[in-house]
């Protein structure tokens with residue numbers, strides 16, 4: 001596709017609104033495919049005000065959340081490896097994921113079931129990687145998934161943005177899109193310093209999606225979550241010894257990542273109910289009570305860890321059924337929206353970015369994502 005002239009105050013064939021994980025991945029895929037594309041970001045990405053910060057995100061393939069994710073997980077796993085190879089940076093670390101849960105619990109059962117469905121190698125029983133560092137009550141079941149690990153969100157976003165710019169994309173930072181309106185041949189995006197025209201629009205605005213795509217406002221709810229780090233005084237909890245982990249306790253999931261930075265091991269709580277009306281109203285000052293449950297788990301399951309070193313607030317953008325909303329041309333034939341990633345979307349960013357680029361360029365996507373259409377809600 002021929003690149004058109006134009007920039008922020010002009011015209012772009014394709015506009016990507018929101019340059020967090022999904023938008024940055026899409027911008028990179030589009031630019032590298034030769035598209036005339038401009039990304040718009042209200043802050044300076046990567047940043048700590050959305051849902052893609054905090055040093056690490058788990059990357060899993062034996063997807064307990066359901067078989068409908070398996071093809072997307074497989075494609076993303078391949079693209080994480082490609083990103084590492086092409087950047088020469090360790091953005092994805094394949095340290096494996098160690099799952100532990102009370103006997104008969106949903107987590108370990110569903111991981112094994114997903115691994116069987118996808119033909120992925122998982123191990124159970126004694127002597128799994130990380131078993132000597134993760135203490136569980138007797139009777140707990142453990143599963144180890146080797147072709148999994150963690151990705152570094154800030155590094156991934158920076159790499160996608162840098163690759164996008166190298167391939168000719170424009171990435172306009174501190175440039176909020178205030179409104180999108182339809183024109184006969186595309187859209188007008190209202191910016192603070194004037195309008196921009198685009199033929200196709202991709203909305204990847206995370207928790208702010210309802211501000212731009214009104215039909216989604218009632219479908220999306222936000223849930224505050226706080227990530228907590230614990231010191232690794234003996235330096236034993238790095239990814240060479242400790243895999244990423246998911247532990248089922250008190251009927252919910254706790255997850256975490258080995259020490260990959262000075263703050264030590266990260267632990268977060270996936271379950272819970274901390275609603276928030278809008279990202280701009282999120283309480284971003286974590287307090288001691290935010291570590292309730294997490295600190296108990298750190299003490300009981302990781303006796304080798306030291307005191308809490310850091311906390312960081314973030315939020316999930318939930319869909320009604322906790323499955324993704326990947327909407328291609330449903331609200332408008334020339335608009336795609338990614339939303340409602342429900343606290344488990346990051347690992348899929350490479351494949352979702354690729355799929356958004358394929359849609360915008362009228363190409364066949366490598367993974368069929370129709371199961372995630374908005375139409376499922378009727």
Ligand SMILES: Cc1cc2nc3c(=O)[nH]c(=O)nc-3n(C[C@H](O)[C@H](O)[C@H](O)COP(=O)(O)OP(=O)(O)OC[C@H]3O[C@@H](n4cnc5c(N)ncnc54)[C@H](O)[C@@H]3O)c2cc1C
Pocket residue numbers: 017018019020021022023040041042043045049050051052053054056057058059175176177178204205206207208209211212225226227255268314315316338341342343344345346347348
């Ligand atoms: C604590 C926590 C832990 C998680 N752990 C995992 C995990 O282990 N594995 C996993 O796969 N997933 C995980 N997730 C989920 C995952 O991180 C998110 O699903 C994913 O990062 C969301 O990416 P996004 O691009 O949709 O949103 P964001 O990264 O928030 O990006 C949206 C962007 O849009 C911008 N924006 C909004 N409105 C506008 C506008 N009007 N104009 C311009 N720009 C705009 C925002 O500034 C932001 O940069 C976790 C999430 C949290 C909060």
